[in-house]
Amino acid sequence: xxxxxxxxxxxxxxxxxxxxxxxxxxxxxxxxxxxxxxxxxxxxxxxxxxxxxxxxxxxxxxxxxxxxxxxxxxxxxxxxxxxxxxxxxxxxxxxxxxxxxxxxxxxxxxxxxxxxxxxxxxxxxxxxxxxxxxxxxxxxxxxxxxxxxxxxxxxxxxxxxxxxxxxxxxxxxxxxxxxxxxxxxxxxxxxxxxxxxxxxxxxxxxxxxxxxxxxxxxxxxxxxxxxxxxxxxxxxxxxxxxxxxxxxxxxxxxxxxxxxxxxxxxxxxxxxxxxxxxxxxxxxxxxxxxxxxxxxxxxxxxxxxxxxxxxxxxxxxxxxxxxxxxxxxxxxxxxxxxxxxxxxxxxxxxxxxxxxxxxxxxxxxxxxxxxxxxxxxxxxxxxxxxxxxxxxxxxxxxxxxxx
Amino acid sequence: xxxxxxxxxxxxxxxxxxxxxxxxxxxxxxxxxxxxxxxxxxxxxxxxxxxxxxxxxxxxxxxxxxxxxxxxxxxxxxxxxxxxxxxxxxxxxxxxxxxxxxxxxxxxxxxxxxxxxxxxxxxxxxxxxxxxxxxxxxxxxxxxxxxxxxxxxxxxxxxxxxxxxxxxxxxxxxxxxxxx
Numbered sequence: 001x002x003x004x005x006x007x008x009x010x011x012x013x014x015x016x017x018x019x020x021x022x023x024x025x026x027x028x029x030x031x032x033x034x035x036x037x038x039x040x041x042x043x044x045x046x047x048x049x050x051x052x053x054x055x056x057x058x059x060x061x062x063x064x065x066x067x068x069x070x071x072x073x074x075x076x077x078x079x080x081x082x083x084x085x086x087x088x089x090x091x092x093x094x095x096x097x098x099x100x101x102x103x104x105x106x107x108x109x110x111x112x113x114x115x116x117x118x119x120x121x122x123x124x125x126x127x128x129x130x131x132x133x134x135x136x137x138x139x140x141x142x143x144x145x146x147x148x149x150x151x152x153x154x155x156x157x158x159x160x161x162x163x164x165x166x167x168x169x170x171x172x173x174x175x176x177x178x179x180x181x182x183x184x185x186x187x188x189x190x191x192x193x194x195x196x197x198x199x200x201x202x203x204x205x206x207x208x209x210x211x212x213x214x215x216x217x218x219x220x221x222x223x224x225x226x227x228x229x230x231x232x233x234x235x236x237x238x239x240x241x242x243x244x245x246x247x248x249x250x251x252x253x254x255x256x257x258x259x260x261x262x263x264x265x266x267x268x269x270x271x272x273x274x275x276x277x278x279x280x281x282x283x284x285x286x287x288x289x290x291x292x293x294x295x296x297x298x299x300x301x302x303x304x305x306x307x308x309x310x311x312x313x314x315x316x317x318x319x320x321x322x323x324x325x326x327x328x329x330x331x332x333x334x335x336x337x338x339x340x341x342x343x344x345x346x347x348x349x350x351x352x353x354x355x356x357x358x359x360x361x362x363x364x365x366x367x368x369x370x371x372x373x374x375x376x377x378x379x380x381x382x383x384x385x386x387x388x389x390x391x392x393x394x395x396x397x398x399x400x401x402x403x
Numbered sequence: 404x405x406x407x408x409x410x411x412x413x414x415x416x417x418x419x420x421x422x423x424x425x426x427x428x429x430x431x432x433x434x435x436x437x438x439x440x441x442x443x444x445x446x447x448x449x450x451x452x453x454x455x456x457x458x459x460x461x462x463x464x465x466x467x468x469x470x471x472x473x474x475x476x477x478x479x480x481x482x483x484x485x486x487x488x489x490x491x492x493x494x495x496x497x498x499x500x501x502x503x504x505x506x507x508x509x510x511x512x513x514x515x516x517x518x519x520x521x522x523x524x525x526x527x528x529x530x531x532x533x534x535x536x537x538x539x540x541x542x543x544x545x546x547x548x549x550x551x552x553x554x555x556x557x558x559x560x561x562x563x564x565x566x567x568x569x570x571x572x573x574x575x576x577x578x579x580x581x582x583x
Contacts, residue, residue: 277500281488402443 002388004245006379014376021369028362036110041352042363044096044112046370048204049228049344051089052221053374056229057082058159059193060260062186065162065179070397071256074248075237076389080163081382082232085374090152092370093204097148101141112352115210116141131211139210144203151196158189167385175391197222208351212290220271227264228340230257231333236378238326246387251324252403258323262313265336269310293350298357305342308335341367405578407558408434411548411565412538412572416442419546422568423448426550429560434549437541460518467513471506537576545571551578 028034028042061079064072072079096112104116109127111117119125121132132139165182169175198218206217234257240246279287294302312335322328349357389395413419416438423433423445433449436442476495479485484492491497523529541547548565552558558575565573 273500273503277503280500281490283488 002245002386004240004243004379004383004387006383010379011376014372014379017368017372018376019369019372020365021372024362024365024369027365031362034362037112037352038358038362040096040099040112041348042366043092044204045344045348046366047089047092047096048348049341050085050370050374051093052225052344053228053232054083054086054089055155055193055197056225056227057233058086058155058229059190059226060229060233061159062162062189062193065183065186066190068183068394070394071253071401073392073394073398074246074389075233075253075257075398076166076392077382077385077387078233078237078240078246080166081378082229082236083159083163084381085377086159087156088373088377090156094148094152097145097204101145104141112348113207113210114351115139115207129211135210139203139207144207147196147199147203151200154192155189155196158185158192161185162189169392170386170390173391176393179393197225205347208348209290209293210351212287214275214287214290216271216275220268220275223264223268223271224340224343227261227268228337230260230264231337232378233257234261234329234333236382238330240382240387241326248388248399250401252401253398254326254329255320255323255403256401258317258329261329261333261336262317262323265309265313265317269306269314272306272310293354294346297355298346298350301342301357302346305339305346308339309343312336312339407552407578408576409550409552409558409561409565410537410572410574410576411550411561411570412540413546413548413569414544414571415569416445416546418569419548420445420448422548422565422570425564425568426548426561429564431550431552431557431561434551436549437536437538437547439542439544439546442546456518456522459521460514463517464510464514466517467510468506470513471502471509474509475502475505 028039057079061076061083063069064076064079100111100113100116103111104113104118107118109117114120115129115132115135117127120127120129121136122128123133162182162185165178165185169178169182172178201218201221202213205221206213234254237246237249237254237257241249276291279291313332316322316328316332322332392398411422413422419436419438419442423436426433427448427450436445436449438445480492480495486492487501490501495502527535536542537549538545538547548570550561552561552575562573562575
């Protein structure tokens, strides 16, 4: 018996969470204070956060193929389950883009992507921004929409193909050619993703603060994707093991995943700090506006987020024993997920809501709604196929993995 | 009978691990194992203590950190406040962001070099040292386990254990052998 089943209790819980999310959406749509920028900014925030988890898992799954990694073979189904949320998150992001396109066309300032406002590029209008005219060759509405559709579409297509083939591998004895086909597909995905992830990081996140730019930002988001993806993989693995399935996964596999969580957290701190340090050091007005807005108006979440994200994994996950202990992994994983959500909040909010941060029932409700949707999609897809892998060239190695 | 060493040569790391397990199960200690690559889990089977190199690493890291800390404070603040790009230069803590790369690099430099040098000294590996490896085949595709025997009975026990676990070559070496 290696079939995960979504218990009716869990299913009900996810439906309750999704119900809360829908109520929050309805509340946000009728409340005059929320409908508008805050309404869409939060959808973008949740869309980004959960899409990035799925993207991180997609990248990690592909990496295992390309690197010919043996240890992770038994965890393949978990990676694949997390990737299945990808289209749902992308739809949320796309909806926000469309809402801003429509709002901007009607010259409304109450939109998420302020650069889409029509009058911002018309000389002589009060909110004219010369920078936007200069950036217009790259940052214009049709080009951004085309880029988004092509990138998102191809990501979803490629990841689904890899997952589909991987599931088919268990149904036949002649699985080796399929595996190598997947190695190739994963290689293409990594190359394509490595380039387009940068573009999407600029279009979806950096363009919120359209006057500011950073060449490091794409890498910083990439590390965030990878890290949150790994944490979800860890939590899901522990959940599945708690149900008595996936007995072949032992503390050595968890140790490896814990190592990823540790090293990616440190890399995240490194990238974050160096972006901050260079801007602090050069002190060029164009560049410091980004950190100025965050440090002045979002001071507490900004510093708490940085310190927790860097120090908690650094100090607690340093030793061997904590990485092999499911309790430590769960607690630290949850802490980092929450603080990375705060990090995502700080990407989106200062550029959209400006000097008045808002956090209320709407934000909490929408977050819970997305958590419910994410769990429902991922767990349903996990339950579709046996969680234990049957055919994989490196399965033996994975079963005897030892650290 | 004087002390002898039993040399058991294997051609497979799994057989080596089984041999080591068997010898340990009989109650004998393992003096040394030579292998062309790291054999996972052999340290546990041999009953080795956990390495203390991580403690060394921490100490070297703290040393590097303190060195850089003192150096920055003395050179750039205390002795002669250096004005670089108009950054605050009369206090240490106001300028922390610019110190962090130096502190980080110095910590990593001292930790890494200290650890490597400690390891090489502790394993007595540096240019000019005569090799301790008794059989050159262990640098290619063979694995050598050395156990110590004090009586004829012990030696026979260990030889049998090695043969039973598939050793390709077993020999007894007198303890005054210059290799040890």
